Amino acid sequence: MKPLLKNRSFTSIWFGNGISELGGQFGTFCMSILVYRLTESTLALGSIWILYYLSSLTLQLIIGPYIDRWSRKWIMVLTQWSRGLIFIFPLIVLSTGHLEVWHLYLVQFIIGIITPLYIPANQAITPTIVSREQLQTANGYLESTIRVMTVVAPITAGLVVQYLSAEITLAMVSTLLFLSGFLILRVQEKRGPRDIRKPWIQEFIEGTSYFFRQKIILWLNIFLAFVQFGVGVTIVITIPYITDVLAGNELHYGLFLAGFPLGYVIGALLINYFKINSRRLMMLGALFVGGLTFIALGFNHSIWFAIFTESIGGIMIAIFSIHNITLLQLAVPDRLMGKVGSVRMLIVRGAVLLGLFIGGILSELYGIRPMYFMIGGIICATSFFGISLPYFKFIDEKITEDQIAS
Incomplete structure (x- = not known):
């Protein structure tokens, strides 16, 4: 190799x-x-x-x-x-x-x-x-x-x-x-055999049907959608949170924005060293801790603690997201990857857009801190259900070639 x-x-x-x-x-x-x-x-x-x-x-x-x-x-x-x-x-x-x-x-x-x-x-x-x-x-x-x-x-x-x-x-x-x-341009693309071209609607239905038939793809994308909803809300509330709630300045805002991606990089570098037998516990446990960081930001009064907390959130979301992308790529046959990936991105982008709308409206009505409590509560609740309910044991199952072929 x-x-x-x-x-x-x-x-x-x-x-x-x-x-x-x-x-x-x-x-x-x-x-x-x-x-x-x-x-x-x-x-x-x-x-x-x-x-x-x-x-x-x-x-x-x-x-x-x-x-x-x-x-x-x-x-x-x-x-x-x-x-x-x-x-x-x-x-x-x-x-x-x-x-x-x-x-x-x-x-x-x-x-x-x-x-x-x-x-x-x-x-x-x-x-x-x-x-x-x-x-x-x-x-x-x-x-x-x-x-x-x-x-x-x-x-x-x-x-x-x-x-x-x-x-x-x-x-x-x-x-x-x-x-x-x-x-x-330097990529040497390897393309597998392509099916005879079908009408667009038939191919769209084929990709959408595969997406909804594969429980692991569907449910991990639903969990991801809750995270992306939170991303949409934070796009609206981050600046007033730093400048108004925490009385920070533009430098603090830049450092806060840097906290999450820095944490994500650390999580991405460490991901191969996390050895937990249960994929479900590792992924959804990381998501649960990520939800807790939003709640912590709701209580927080220190700009430096906010930056640290955002970094922890980045580490946790990296563990969930990288496994999520890898499982998608392993579970979907090449001939359907574009169709299934587009359905996935449609849901993700829709969740961000919903977060933008709701975050803009509710933050005006109720203030900034309640938005962090709301995001954190939603993510913690959904990930806790995923960890505790026996239905979600399929997340731990190994993806086989036969499953992909079907």
């Missing part, structure tokens, strides 16, 4: 993903700054993310069958190059002094349509370029690198915007996305 780090296809995906995430995070940071500069409105800032998720959901609903028909490598490459081209538009209008807020909404809408192509294609191609035995380690590398970039990018982008310009930041976004596409 070829060592993972000597596998050129894997390292191309690995570095391509890292550079892509860096560019994407630069773009997110710069777009948010520009929207707020133009509007000075937190409502406008929140609505641009709602627009992004709405457009993502639209394409996520229909794209799955095409990811299994087309070359996943070329989907990823063309997606990156398209994103790079799109960011040239705000660069031009900003440089000429004609930037308006609707330009940024248009860019975010298009990016929201394109992104659902990249993520399921990326998850679908990984099992075809690494062995089953290396899959969990590979996912650990990929996920931890993405989380590192979510720490590095906002700090770096902030320095570039502050000391250079937003125009240079946008130029860097395009450059990084183009470079990511060129790296992914």
Whole structure:
């Protein structure tokens, strides 16, 4: 078996993903700054993310069958190059002094349509370029690198915007996305036999049916959806939590944002050292502890304890999420990976969107701390049921080739 780090296809995906995430995070940071500069409105800032998720959901609903028909490598490459081209538009209008807020909404809408192509294609191609035995380690590398970039990018982008310009930041976004596409071009894609093409609706039903028939995929995705609902809520409440509730400043906000991905990286690096016989106990136990960190934030009055708590949450969610992705890749045949992955992402993105709406409304009515209690309570309750109810013993079962074939 070829060592993972000597596998050129894997390292191309690995570095391509890292550079892509860096560019994407630069773009997110710069777009948010520009929207707020133009509007000075937190409502406008929140609505641009709602627009992004709405457009993502639209394409996520229909794209799955095409990811299994087309070359996943070329989907990823063309997606990156398209994103790079799109960011040239705000660069031009900003440089000429004609930037308006609707330009940024248009860019975010298009990016929201394109992104659902990249993520399921990326998850679908990984099992075809690494062995089953290396899959969990590979996912650990990929996920931890993405989380590192979510720490590095906002700090770096902030320095570039502050000391250079937003125009240079946008130029860097395009450059990084183009470079990511060129790296992914080096992947030697292995494509299995493809079925005779069927009507889109037939393929969509096939992927959706498989998703709902496989209990382990369905239920772990439901558990993940509760976490993503919490993510949606925190997108709305994090800034007022740090600046108003804890009386922190922008530096504290940046450190708090860095806490979760740093913890995630630690969790990803340590995941192979967690030796618990029960997969269910390990995954859902980590999720339960992650829920407790939200409750702790609701009680908390210290900015430094908040940062530490967020790091613990990152470790726990890494343990759950990396196992979750690996199990999906092991349980789904290659010919259905794109379709099943798209159904999964549709549910996940829908949960985030719901969290954005509910978090925005309830935080206005009841304040910030109750939102952390609500998120933590939901995650703890659902994971506790998963641990304690005998029905969920199937999470511990080994996935066999016969199960996949069926």
